[in-house]
Amino acid sequence: MVFVKTHDISELNQELIGKEVVLGGWIEDLRKLGKMSFITLRDVSGISQVIVKGELNDNLGEINRQSVVSIRGIVQETKARDFAFEVKADEIEVLGKAIHPLPIDPIGRLESNIDTRLNHRALDMRNQKTASIFKLRHHVLQSLRKTLADKKFIEITTPKIIGSASEGGADLFSLDYFGKTAYLAQSPQLYKEQMTIGLERVFEISNFYRAENSHTGRHLTEFTSIDIEAAFMDYEDVMNVLESLVVSVYKDISENCKTEQESIEHAIEIPSVPFERITYTQCVDELKKAGEKVEFGDDLLDSHLRIIGQNHPGFFFLTDWPMKLKPFYIREKDEDATLSRSFDLQYGFLELSSGGTRLHNPEMLKERLKEQGLDPNQFADHLKTFDWGMPPHSGWGMGLDRLMTTLIGIDNVREVVLYPRDPDRLSP
Structure with missing residues (x-):
């Protein structure tokens, strides 16, 4: 028979001494010492020692480590x-037998490279460092949603299968959709803008897709994005929202996830505020002083951002980019039409977020589309919503996976994604 689990291991306490419990978990270690055996039993909540004596020990037989068992017994004090x-x-009772040897050592005594671990990801979750990373990710998502809800943002869910390359981007996956060509969305940009008409402040935390053939530790073809859009806010306002959101995450995780920090051997430090703000023009000046050949209007390369990141470690905003480097929906600055009301949030050289004030005038949007070689007719469904009374609005999108790497002090986003997708990985 299968015993019904009565307690998680973390629930064992002084009041349960002398009482019967039923635990369920996997055997992390098993030592047979004559007439006794010692089982180290683990579940998702913690770890406990189980003593096996007498006839039960005599009939224990061979149980491989990592096998799943149900154990009924009496709680007692231990030395x-x-x-x-x-x-x-x-x-x-053995509920699920584990083979021997296993493809990876989930205890971590024998290290495996990340590709081997990803190929056996479910088993990798029994490694406490790996499990702690995903427990932290869970708490980060809780913190994000709570903070945004407290700021009166409403969570929405936008389509991931779309009928046109609505942002004009080239890095889109296409697919056959009942005889029509459809695409996987690379962001909720146009939909979240439309939602400000009635909901004013919206956010989405969801997966998006980018057919970018990049082979780095910070790029994925399927990634989780945190997006907001807010009516009656300028880009300075949504920068403040972003800053407070990041600090809240760091603070919540630092204070409430001590065990997980111990498991990953990384203490989370709350960043100081306000985040430094530097302009694109300042960056160009810094790069020229460093001997780089860069002029106003040039996009900043990874090598450029590494230099800027060395000058400005930690979190900082990079603001006021040239208009020609920004998407059609970004608004220009009133005092200088060559500059945009836009920003990136950087962590050193790593771009975490991009955002800005949006154009809400449909005629200006049409002209901008033409300037960028895009056909306004392809955006008819989006443009018509601007004739219904579109409020001024601003927003941003931030990569959750990249934020996680800054939080836990690693440099490969594959470590913080359950089953990452990149140009070389389509399974498991």
Whole structure:
């Protein structure tokens, strides 16, 4: 029979001493010492020692490590240094047998490279460092949603299958959609703008897709994006929202996830505010002083951003980009039409977020589309919503996976994504 689990391991406490419990988990270690055996049992909440004696020990047989078991027994005090309590087993049932040897060592005593771990990702979740990363990701998502809701943002869900390359981007996956050509969305940009008509402040946390053949530790073809759009806010306003959101995440995780920080051996430090703000023009000046051949209007290369990141470690906003480098929906500055009301949030050389004030005048939008070689007719569904009373609005999108790497001090986004997709990886 299968015993019904009564407690998580983390729930074992002084009041349960002498009482019967049923635990379920996997065997992390098993040591047979004559007439006794010691099982180290782990579940998602924690770890406990189980003592097996007498006839039960005699009939224990071979149980491979990492096998899933159900154990019924009595909670008792222990002399073991690493455990607060232990369980004296009365019955043990093997629910799922693990093969030996396993393709990776989930305890981490034998290290495997990241590709091997990704190929066996479910088993990798039993590695406590890996599990802690995804527990942290869970808490980050909770923190993000709470903070945005507190700021009166409403969560929305936009389509991921779209009928046109609506942002004019080239890096789109196409697919056959019942005889029509469809695309996987690379952002919720146009939909979230439209939602400001009635909902004013909206956000979405969802996966998006980019057919970008990049082979770096910070690019994925499927990624999780945090997006907001807010009516009656300028780009300075949504920059402030972004700054407070990042700081809230760091603060929440630093204070409430001590065990996970110990597991990944990384203490999270809350960033100081306000974040530094430097303009694109200042960046160009810094690059010229560093001997780089760059002129106003040039896009900043990865090598350029690494120089800027060395000059400005940590979080900083890079603002007021040239208009010609920005998408058609970004608005220019009133005092200088060559500059945009836009920004990127950087963590050193790493771009985390991009945003700005949007154009809300349909005639100006049409002209901008033409300037960028795009056909306004392809955007008819979007442009018609601007005739219904579009409020001025601003917003941004931020990569959750990249934010996670800054939080836990690693440099490869594949470590923080369950089943990452890149140009070389389509399974498992």
